[in-house]
Amino acid sequence: MAISLLNPKAEVARAAQALAVNITAAKGLQDVMKSNLGPKGTVKMLVSGAGDIKITKDGNVLLHEMQIQHPTASLIARASTAQDDSTGDGTTSTVLVIGELLKQADIYISEGLHPRIITEGFDKAREKALEVLEKIKIPVEINKENLTDICKTSLRTKMFVLMLYWLLKKDDKPVDLYMIELMEMQHKTETDTKLIKGLVLDHGSRHPDMPKSLRNCYILTCNVSMEYEKSEVNSGFFYKTAEEREKMVSAEREFITQRVKKVIALKKSLCDGTDKTFVVINQKGIDPMSLDMLAKEGIIALRRAKRRNMERLALACGGIAVNSFDDLQESHLGQAGYVYEHVLGENKYTFVEDCKVPQSVTILMKGPNKHTLMQIKDAIRDGLRAINNVIEDKAVVPGAAAFEVTVNRELLAFKDTVKGKSRLGVAAYAEAMLIIPKTLAVNSGFDVQDTIVKLQEESRLNPEPVGLDLTSGEPINPKDAGIFRQLHSQEADHQLVLGDCQQFITRG
């Protein structure tokens, strides 16, 4: 009764019954997600009760959007989305494989096999699968062509690879994804999405007289308050008259004025007599009086910049972010060829472009409406993560279900070497792997049995990994077709899936 004390509404389910419940949940989720898998999977448009629209094919997004009532299903959903957070890929296949493993386990358990034995078999199978993964992974040299190929399977957009590659030219370290700003603009169409070799800020100058665009700019990045701040004693009970108050205020104000004057002095010494101009980007506030002073000097000043942008700015234009205006020097300043403002309704955007050696860039996403923007954003996030993982692993795995087919073959062979009943677990695991090529076949409109038989045969004859060609339904070598997946997601798939399944099977 212990459990009912904790939660009186909990339904007590044991052993076989519990397993049945878990399997139904996993199957249900599998059915929903099935149609997403692979490039031929269908896109889902979700319309909420209030009319909000979401268009997606990403398993991760779908799981977040679904209203999952069943506790087991929601556990699976959480596990799968957690995987996505680290790899940016593989949610759908995780869900499919979990469902299939449970289904296969069910067959044996209903015949009286103890769940523990099955999980033992699963454990062995997993180790083997990881071995296979190690065997068939293809080390890649990080270059433009390879990355482009990987991106094609992960997402069909080449632009980002070019950008990353171009960023990478300097050294081999993995890219700090924070250094890539994603900026969205509800404007034009999705095909106008582009890479800006510089930074786009989502705010503009707040003074009507400031220039709207400048060329050949010095960029001062700073984190110094340029606004008058009220002191705490300045309150209702302490001031009798308005004059008294004003006096105090003007004394405090002078302090800020001095700061602004320092910036102006620097600008004068550097820019006067040349064609150079000056831009101030501040993380703290700048009040209207300070803005006014700066505007008179033809300086563009932006206030309240994002904290992360301060780092990005320093990387994009050079220079460093300063915390005080004492000892300001030219070396503290960054440079940009072109700074301009773009106004869109009530939103302003400031572009800092034409930087000399940008180490930080912006992907400017455009789309006619919110849901298109969201779609682009999800795709870009995943793509960036995928590429970054590949760069870290320096290896990829052949795609088009080649890995699953190979694991199936190897496990079936491995099964015979396993002693005792746990070999049944290995068999179940091997069978479950085939769900991926099966689903791919269904989604592309091919006969499932036909496809699997063809693949297995080909795999037996061919030492190379064999995958499924989604246009012809014939076996292919994914390497030749340039279809790859990232190592990370495959590895995580197996680690994670198993932990979950074991829990579900043995619980109760």
Place this chain on the structure above:
Amino acid sequence: MGSREILTLQFGHYSNYVGTHWWNVQEQGFEYDSSSSSEIDHDVLYREGLTEKNEVTFTPRLLFVDLKGSLKSLPESGNLYAPNFNDPSAEWDPDLVTVKTEPVNNKNQFQQDLDSSACKNIHRNAYDFEKDVSVWSDFLYTRFHPRSVNIIREYQHCNENTPFDVFPLGTSLWKSPQFDDDFCNKIRSYVEECDSFQASDLEIGFHMLTDCTNAFAGLSSSCVEHLKDDYDKSALLIFPVMPSYFPDRVTSVEERYQSLANDSVRVLNMALGFSAFSEHASLFVPLSVGSKGWRKPGPKRQFDLVEYDHELPYHSSALLASALETFSLKYRLKSSHFTLTDLCADLNRNGRRAAAASLKLPFSLNGSADLLDCLDKWQGPLTQSITPSCEIGSENLIQYITLRGIKEEQLKQPPHLAQKQLKLPAYKCDSIASMLNMYLAYSTDFSISNVTAVNKPLNVATPYPRIFQAAAGRQANVSTRAVPEFGQENVPVLAGLHNGPPIGDMLESLYTETKRIKFAKFPQFIAGGMESEEYEECLNTLSTLRENYVDDYVI
């Protein structure tokens, strides 16, 4: 015009109920007639915007957070900035798209009438809000900027499998990109656009309404920390709100256990929230119409001439919103430069960061002809506390009182009719503020009071609940719908913010309640990533805060 913008943040479903009423009454009170200028500076809480179609909008400077499924018929994009919509499925190959449509949430009659611009008599129609309102967007009159809407996708509204119920769930949610990145960015862009033309008043303040009985306490605590880090000079006034009724069923033994456990979880959330607020906020004022607040909301607070159902959040939140709307006038008047920072600085002396609020709704003159007469005959305390477990009393207080809706003509009798009034010392007062100030000076001891009087009464037109008794209309000065001959739907209100020793007692009682709970028996907290040291620390913070209220040895 001095500007002292305030950004309002609302966390949680009940907070949004309160917030909705608050924005509703403000918007009902807007004067569209350009000849008479408003006393209230609406730019403090509202902002002007521009849609893509170049239409000017005036929307609350607001960010609210709620769980998935709680908006019902309100679309996430708001309805002001909706783009001219063409069917998105047209852009796609129909073979490749599966369309899944949830059942359409039908708008209730009120929302439908709001949408059809032809219907002008919204205020006259009768709507059955008591039965009709299941979420706050059902009686929402205000239109929001799309930026204001923040929906948590990880948890669903009223879902028992994945409840959003314990503090650490909120703190860990804050670390997700939705909040860490998007939400903080929204705060920043609101702050960025705030501007003023008189540098001497440049300031942005923050109002935060937050549920403190569930995981929103954790979410808002993390947000408070963020605000403190990034905008350390800004005033931050927090109103933790507690519903006055929880629909726990207690019909069997198990359900009784469950209900007790729920109560403890709520108390823990509150305690953890309060201790975080006391560290980072300028001031926090717990609000509830339940008189006890902690384990059980307790019996509801009674207001003369008001009959309300405390089980309906629609009713109870309206009372809290009225108080908010009234005492916040102090720093929202065009005629004064008083700001939120000033208010907080005055009220949180000696580290007394918790304060109490009170309300007198409606402020009727009790059949007297004028304010002088009324105050002369007044019995008992002027206002009713709306802070749980706290009776404000009349000693050692520092308080800000705001009275609205009493006209200057109602101050006192003219000299030739004054008769007995002439003998009263208060007859010398020639403004409402000074008279009330005098009254407070006589009726409280060792206290500082600051009184603000505003002419504009509180507008209680639909969708404000009909909670006033019929008698309220007859007793001078309170005009309500119940008595249509008065025509207008305005009531005078008195509300105040107070700080003093009684708040110490409130903290004491919360401390005792929290201490009695065996933290280890609530594994949800540990599972959510909290450590038992944090619980100890929270107890310490509460007791330190409580000590700030002991007056005896501070001379």
